[in-house]
Amino acid sequence: MSEQHSRLFEFPGGVLELQSAGDADEGYAGFHLQFYGCAEAEGRVNEGAIMHWKPACIGYLRTDVSGVAQLWDQSQIRRLAERLGYDFADMVIYDPKFGRPPLARLRAQATRLDAEAVVVPSPEHFEGGEIPAALVLQVDVIVVNPEETYARRSVSQLPQHR
Known part of the structure; x- marks a missing residue:
């Protein structure tokens, strides 16, 4: 079973999470993007936040x-x-x-x-x-x-x- 690695990068309005399998080297280009909203009051990350779309x-x-x-x-x-x-x-x-x-x-x-x-x-x-x-x-x-x-x-x- 391969080990998974996650790297989190915060930016204004959310967090970018890069996930990779343990058998992939650090330079592996494939990644999975998922958006999480930031819970400002508690200073933690919540799933299910809505991304705002501008027309x-x-x-x-x-x-x-x-x-x-x-x-x-x-x-x-x-x-x-x-x-x-x-x-x-x-x-x-x-x-x-x-x-x-x-x-x-x-x-x-x-x-x-x-x-x-x-x-x-x-x-x-x-x-x-x-x-x-x-x-x-x-x-x-x-x-x-x-x-x-x-x-x-x-x-x-x-x-x-x-």
């Missing part, structure tokens, strides 16, 4: 609309996403000189990253200055200025554009 969001802007304020718009998007509790996953920057459909990459990234929301500096970053209903069917759209949220459940209030 992902992505940012979107158009270079022709942002112009020289592009870096400012990007920072405003990130700041609002953080304030609203999102895990910022990506920034999709559309440059019209490439001629591709502006929403194609945005919707593909939202699907690939399983994003719950898209944060945009203003409605002007979409064609005609209007939030596309097709996008709102997929994700919530959050506008930085003026701060507004177009939730998926309110899509019937938006005009239908292709």
Whole structure:
């Protein structure tokens, strides 16, 4: 029967436990991850704690609309996403000189990253200055200025554009 070894590593919010069989050398790369929550009052480790999940969001802007304020718009998007509790996953920057459909990459990234929301500096970053209903069917759209949220459940209030 082989002997098992466990190594515990504490980090803010939990403990990482690496388990290995006694017949494996210390350099063995295989390991089993398991999350435990920390009982702050007693200073001990409890099993069964819940890991908190933050929904992902992505940012979107158009270079022709942002112009020289592009870096400012990007920072405003990130700041609002953080304030609203999102895990910022990506920034999709559309440059019209490439001629591709502006929403194609945005919707593909939202699907690939399983994003719950898209944060945009203003409605002007979409064609005609209007939030596309097709996008709102997929994700919530959050506008930085003026701060507004177009939730998926309110899509019937938006005009239908292709």
